[in-house]
Amino acid sequence: MNALLEVEDLTIRFPVGSRVSAMFTGAPAYIEAVSDLSFSIQPGETYALVGESGSGKTSLARGIVGLIPVYSGTISFDGQRISRLTEKALLPVRRDIGMIFQDPGASLSPRLSIRSILAEPFRVHGRGDLDFDEEGARLLDDVGLPASFLSRYPHQLSGGQARRIGVARALALQPKLLIADEPTAGLDVSIQGEMLNLLNELQARRGIAILIITHNLNVVRHVADKVAVMYLGRIVEEGRTADVFAQPRHRYTAALLSANPVPDPDAIHARLQIEGDVPSLFHRPPGCEFHPRCPFAVDPCSKVFPAYASIGVAHRFACHNPA
Amino acid sequence: MSAPLSDAVAATPTRANTGRRGGLLRLLSDPMGALGIALVVLVVLGAIFAGVLTSHNPIGMALGERFLPPGALHLLGTDQLGRDLFTRVLYGARIALTVALIATSISFIGGLILGMIAGYGPRWLDSFLLLVFDALRSFPTVMLALALVTLVGPSLSAVVLVVVLATLPGYARVVRAQTMSLKGAEFVLAARALGAPTRRILPVHIMPNLIGPLLILASMDIPVVITIEAGMSFLGLGVRPPTPSWGSILNDGFSFIRESAWPAIAGGLPIVVATLGFTFLGETLRDQFDPRLRKDA
Amino acid sequence: MGAGDILSVDRLSVDFRTADGALHALRDVSLAVPRAEIVGIVGESGCGKSTLINSVIGLLSENAEVSTGRILFNGADLLTMHSDGLTRLRGDRITTIFQDPMTSLNPVLSIGTQMTAIQYRSGLSRSAKRDRAVEFLRKVKIPDPEKRLGQYPHQFSGGMRQRICIAMALLPEPDLLIADEPTTALDATLEVQVIRLLKDLQREIGCSILFISHHLGVVAELCDRVAIMYAGEVVERGTVREIFHDPRHPYTRKLLECDPARIPVATRDLPTIPGDLPNLIEIPMGCIFRPRCPHRFERCIERPEPRRLSGDHLAACHKAELLQFA
Numbered sequence: 001m002n003a004l005l006e007v008e009d010l011t012i013r014f015p016v017g018s019r020v021s022a023m024f025t026g027a028p029a030y031i032e033a034v035s036d037l038s039f040s041i042q043p044g045e046t047y048a049l050v051g052e053s054g055s056g057k058t059s060l061a062r063g064i065v066g067l068i069p070v071y072s073g074t075i076s077f078d079g080q081r082i083s084r085l086t087e088k089a090l091l092p093v094r095r096d097i098g099m100i101f102q103d104p105g106a107s108l109s110p111r112l113s114i115r116s117i118l119a120e121p122f123r124v125h126g127r128g129d130l131d132f133d134e135e136g137a138r139l140l141d142d143v144g145l146p147a148s149f150l151s152r153y154p155h156q157l158s159g160g161q162a163r164r165i166g167v168a169r170a171l172a173l174q175p176k177l178l179i180a181d182e183p184t185a186g187l188d189v190s191i192q193g194e195m196l197n198l199l200n201e202l203q204a205r206r207g208i209a210i211l212i213i214t215h216n217l218n219v220v221r222h223v224a225d226k227v228a229v230m231y232l233g234r235i236v237e238e239g240r241t242a243d244v245f246a247q248p249r250h251r252y253t254a255a256l257l258s259a260n261p262v263p264d265p266d267a268i269h270a271r272l273q274i275e276g277d278v279p280s281l282f283h284r285p286p287g288c289e290f291h292p293r294c295p296f297a298v299d300p301c302s303k304v305f306p307a308y309a310s311i312g313v314a315h316r317f318a319c320h321n322p323a
Numbered sequence: 324m325s326a327p328l329s330d331a332v333a334a335t336p337t338r339a340n341t342g343r344r345g346g347l348l349r350l351l352s353d354p355m356g357a358l359g360i361a362l363v364v365l366v367v368l369g370a371i372f373a374g375v376l377t378s379h380n381p382i383g384m385a386l387g388e389r390f391l392p393p394g395a396l397h398l399l400g401t402d403q404l405g406r407d408l409f410t411r412v413l414y415g416a417r418i419a420l421t422v423a424l425i426a427t428s429i430s431f432i433g434g435l436i437l438g439m440i441a442g443y444g445p446r447w448l449d450s451f452l453l454l455v456f457d458a459l460r461s462f463p464t465v466m467l468a469l470a471l472v473t474l475v476g477p478s479l480s481a482v483v484l485v486v487v488l489a490t491l492p493g494y495a496r497v498v499r500a501q502t503m504s505l506k507g508a509e510f511v512l513a514a515r516a517l518g519a520p521t522r523r524i525l526p527v528h529i530m531p532n533l534i535g536p537l538l539i540l541a542s543m544d545i546p547v548v549i550t551i552e553a554g555m556s557f558l559g560l561g562v563r564p565p566t567p568s569w570g571s572i573l574n575d576g577f578s579f580i581r582e583s584a585w586p587a588i589a590g591g592l593p594i595v596v597a598t599l600g601f602t603f604l605g606e607t608l609r610d611q612f613d614p615r616l617r618k619d620a
Numbered sequence: 621m622g623a624g625d626i627l628s629v630d631r632l633s634v635d636f637r638t639a640d641g642a643l644h645a646l647r648d649v650s651l652a653v654p655r656a657e658i659v660g661i662v663g664e665s666g667c668g669k670s671t672l673i674n675s676v677i678g679l680l681s682e683n684a685e686v687s688t689g690r691i692l693f694n695g696a697d698l699l700t701m702h703s704d705g706l707t708r709l710r711g712d713r714i715t716t717i718f719q720d721p722m723t724s725l726n727p728v729l730s731i732g733t734q735m736t737a738i739q740y741r742s743g744l745s746r747s748a749k750r751d752r753a754v755e756f757l758r759k760v761k762i763p764d765p766e767k768r769l770g771q772y773p774h775q776f777s778g779g780m781r782q783r784i785c786i787a788m789a790l791l792p793e794p795d796l797l798i799a800d801e802p803t804t805a806l807d808a809t810l811e812v813q814v815i816r817l818l819k820d821l822q823r824e825i826g827c828s829i830l831f832i833s834h835h836l837g838v839v840a841e842l843c844d845r846v847a848i849m850y851a852g853e854v855v856e857r858g859t860v861r862e863i864f865h866d867p868r869h870p871y872t873r874k875l876l877e878c879d880p881a882r883i884p885v886a887t888r889d890l891p892t893i894p895g896d897l898p899n900l901i902e903i904p905m906g907c908i909f910r911p912r913c914p915h916r917f918e919r920c921i922e923r924p925e926p927r928r929l930s931g932d933h934l935a936a937c938h939k940a941e942l943l944q945f946a
Contacts, residue, residue, distance in 0.1 A: 052807035052808070052809065052810075053778070053807055062512075065516050067512055067515055067516060087518075087520060090518065091518045094516065094517060094518035095518070097516075099513070099516040101509050101512065101513055102509075103509055106508065106509035106510060107509040107510050107512070107513040108510055108513075109510040109513075109514070109527075109528050109531075110510070110532065111531035111532055112527075112528075112531070120514065120517060120519070120527075121517050123523075124514075124517050124518050124519045124520075124523065125518065159665070166513075169513075169517075188664035188665055188834065189664065189834065189836070189875060189878050189879050189880075190664060190874065190875060190878045190892055190893035191892055191893070192878070192880065192890070192892075193878055193880075193890030193891055193892035194892045196890050197888075197889060197890055197892070200888045200889070204888075215807055215808065217808070218879075218880035218881045219880055221880065221886050222880055222883065222886050222887055222888065222890060223888070241886070242886070255809060256808060256809065259808040259809045259811070259812045260808060260837065260881065261811075261812065261815070261835070261837030261838050261840065261841045261881075262837050262840065262841075262881055262882075263836035263837045263839075263840045263864060263876065263879050263881055263882050264840055264864060264865075264882075265840045265841070265860045265861050265864050265865075266861070266865075267840070267841075269841065271812065273812070273813075273816070274809055275761070275813070277777045277779045277780060277810070278777070278807075280777075
C-alpha cells in the first residue's frame with residue numbers, strides 16, 4: 001500500500017541572531033530543530049511521535065503542514081510532493097490535512113463566534129455558500145456538542161469544550177490525515193478517555209490516519225499503532241507500539257518508559273534514572289545526542305550518530321549499545 | 324488550560340455580558356465616565372445646533388459693541404470687533420470637531436493599514452515603515468506645522484494634514500506591535516494551517532483584535548487633536564480669520580487681555596471643556612476594557 | 621486530627637462572591653498533615669485544591685469569604701491570626717513551590733541574590749548565607765553551584781528552575797512545604813528527578829509536604845497519605861495504600877479506573893466519567909457526586925458524612941463499607 005504521508009531526510013532549521021555576527025564569533029547562525037528525519041504513515045493508521053521538550057516534534061508537525069519552512073528533505077502526501085510548495089499550490093492539500101493544536105482555547109479566534117470558526121475551513125476553500133447553521137450543527141454533533149454552541153464565543157467555553165471545537169474544525173472538510181498536537185495535555189484523567197475514544201471512533205468510522213504528538217506514553221500505548229521516539233530532532237527508535245513498549249532497544253526509550261510513575265504505591269521502581277537536562281539546541285552534543293546523559297554510552301557514541309538497525313517487523317533504532 | 328474556578332463557573336449557565344448595552348450602562352455608572360459623556364455631548368450638541376442656539380452672526384462686526392461683558396444678549400460678551408463670543412465659540416466647536424473627526428479617522432485607518440502591513444509583512448518593509456514613522460514622530464509638531472503651512476498655506480486642510488502626520492505614526496506603532504504579537508498566536512497558525520491566505524487572515528482574524536484598543540487610543544487622542552488645531556490657529560497657521568476657531572479666539576483674547584478678560588476665557592474655556600470631556604471618556608473606556616478582558620482570560 | 625499534626629484543616633468552607641451569586645468553592649473540608657509526612661491532594665479541575673492552598677497561605681482573592689472552619693498550624697488558627705503572625709510564618713515555617721517555574725523566579729535578579737535575600741531572618745553573615753545557598757543548590761543537583769549563583773533565571777532550563785525553587789523553599793528548613801502541581805509542567809524524565817529529590821530532601825530535613833497533583837502515579841510514589849477532592853469536598857482520605865488498593869468512594873474508584881497507566885491491556889475504548897462538574901452556585905441536594913455516580917441509590921439524596929473505615933481511612937459515601945473488591 002502506498003504511504004499516505006512520507007517524510008524523507010527532513011531537516012528544519014531556525015535562523016538565530018544575525019548572520020554577520022555569526023561570521024565573526026563562529027557561533028551557529030541557526031539551530032536545527034529536526035535533523036535528517038524520515039518516517040511514513042499509512043492510510044488509516046494511528047502514528048504517535050513521542051518526545052520531551054526540545055525534541056522537535058512540534059516543529060516537525062508544523063513543517064509538515066507548511067507553517068514553517070523546511071531546510072532540506074522532502075514531504076510527500078498521497079503520492080504528491082508537498083514540501084516547498086507555494087501557499088497557493090498547497091491549498092488543495094490543506095483540505096486533506098486537519099490539525100488540532102495544543103492549547104485549545106488559544107487556537108480559536110477570540111472575536112469570532114463558533115459558527116464563524118467552524119465556517120472558516122469552508123470559506124477558505126471556496127464553499128462559502130453553504131448553510132453554516134446546518135453544517136455547524138452537524139460538526140458539533142460529531143464531537144458531542146449541542147447546536148446551541150454555534151452562537152457562543154471562545155471565552156465562554158471550558159477547556160474541554162474548546163478542544164472539541166478544535167477537533168470539529170479540523171474535521172470539517174473530511175481530511176485524510178489528522179495531526180493532533182498534545183490532544184490530552186491539561187485534560188483531567190477522567191475526560192482524557194473521551195478525547196481518545198473520539199479520535200479512535202473517527203478513525204474507525206472514517207478511516208482517517210492520525211498523527212499524534214505527545215509526551216504521554218500511557219496515551220500512546222492505548223491509541224497508537226506505531227510509535228516513534230524523538231530526541232533532539234532525530235528519531236531514535238520506531239516500531240509497532242506493542243513491540244517498542246515490550247522491548248525498547250534505545251536507552252532513551254527505555255529511560256522514558258521507566259520514568260513513568262505507576263499509580264501503585266507498591267510498584268517497584270526499577271528505574272533507569274537519567275540525570276541532567278535536555279541539552280540546548282545551541283550546543284548539540286556530537287555523535288549520538290543522548291550520550292552525555294546515557295549510563296550506557298560507549299566510545300563511538302560521542303563520535304558518530306549510529307546507523308539504524310532493525311529487528312522484527314518494522315522496528316528500528318539508532319543505538320551503538322542497545323538494550 | 325482554564326483555571327479551576329473558571330471551569331466551575333463555566334459549568335453554570337453563562338449570562339452573555341459582552342454586549343454593548345452592558346458596556347454603556349457600565350460607562351455611565353462610573354462618575355468619570357458619566358462626566359466625560361456629558362461634556363462631550365455638550366460640545367457636540369453645541370456644534371450641531373449652533374445656528375439654532377444663537378441668532379448672532381459669528382463673523383458680523385459691530386464696532387459699537389466691543390468688549391461687552393457677559394449679559395443677557397451676549398452670554399460670553401463680545402470680542403474686539405463686537406462679535407458675540409458665545410456664537411463664535413459654538414461655531415468654533417464645529418471646526419474643532421470637524422478636524423478631530425476627519426483627522427482622527429484618517430490617522431486611524433491609515434495607521435491600521437500601515438501598522439498591519441509593517442507587523443505582518445516582510446522585515447524589510449517593516450524596517451522601512453518604522454523609519455518613516457520614527458522620522459515623522461521626531462518632528463516637533465510646531466515645526467511640522469510651520470513647515471507644512473509654508474508649503475500649502477494656512478487652511479483647514481493644512482490643519483488636518485498636520486494632525487494626520489503627527490498622530491498616524493502613533494496608531495501605526497501600536498497596531499504594528501499588536502499585529503506582531505498576534506502573528507504568532509495559535510489561532511492565526513490554525514487559520515494558516517487551514518490554508519487561509521494573508522488577505523483573509525488580516526481582516527478576519529487580526530483586525531478585530533486590534534479595533535478595540537485602537538478605539539480607546541483614538542478617544543484619548545482627540546484632546547490632543549483639538550489642542551493641535553487650537554494651537555495652530557493660535558499661531559495663525561490654521562483656519563484664516565474671520566472663521567472662528569477656539570485657538571484664534573484665544574489668540575485675540577491674549578492680544579486684548581488688557582481691554583477685557585472675556586475673549587481669552589471664551590477661547591480657553593471650550594478647549595478645557597472639550598479636552599477634559601474626551602479625556603475622561605477615553606480613560607473610562609480604557610478602564611472598562613482592561614479589567615473585563617482580564618476577568619475573561 | 622492528632623496533636624502530631626503540623627497542619628489541620630477543620631471543616632473549612634470558602635465562598636466566592638460572583639455576579640451570579642455565592643460560589644461555594646470549598647465545603648466542609650477537613651484534612652490533616654502529620655509531622656514529617658507527605659500528604660497528597662488529588663483532584664481534577666474545579667475540585668478546589670487551589671482554593672484550599674490559597675486559604676492556608678492566606679492568598680485568597682478579594683471576593684473570597686471563609687464562611688466556617690479553622691486551619692490549625694502547630695495548634696494556632698491561621699484564619700484568625702494577625703497578619704503579622706501570618707507573615708512571620710510564611711517563607712519561614714510554611715514555604716511554597718508553584719506549578720510554573722518560569723514565573724516563580726524574579727527575572728531581573730540573579731539566583732544568588734534571591735537565595736540570600738530569603739534568608740533575611742536567619743541573622744547569618746552574608747558569606748554564610750551564600751554558603752547555605754550553594755549547599756542547597758548542590759542538594760538539588762545543580763552542577764557548578766558557586767558559578768551559577770551569579771546567573772539569572774533565564775539562563776537555566778525549566779527543570780533546573782523548578783529545582784532552584786525547591787532549594788529556595790527548603791532553605792529555611794520549614795515545618796511545612798506546600799507544593800502546588802510542581803511537576804505538571806515538566807517532562808516525565810524531569811518529573812521523576814523532582815520526585816526523588818523531594819523524597820530525599822524531605823527525609824533529610826524532616827519537614828512535612830502537602831503535595832497537590834492530578835498525576836496519580838506521582839502521588840502513589842511520593843506520598844504517605846492521600847486526600848481525594850471533588851467539586852469542593854474531600855470525598856476520601858487515607859494512607860496511600862488504602863486509597864490505591866482499597867478505594868471506597870465511587871469517585872476515587874472511577875478516577876483510578878480511568879488512569880490509562882492502570883489499564884493493563886491496550887484498549888481502544890478507554891473509560892471516562894461521563895457528565896460535567898456540578899454547578900457550585902446552586903449546589904444540588906445530597907451527595908455532590910450523585911449525578912455521575914454509577915452506584916447511586918435513594919439514600920444519596922441525603923448528603924453523606926465522612927465515614928471512618930479504619931484508623932485513618934474516611935470516605936464520604938453511604939456505600940463506603942460495601943464497596944470492597946467490587
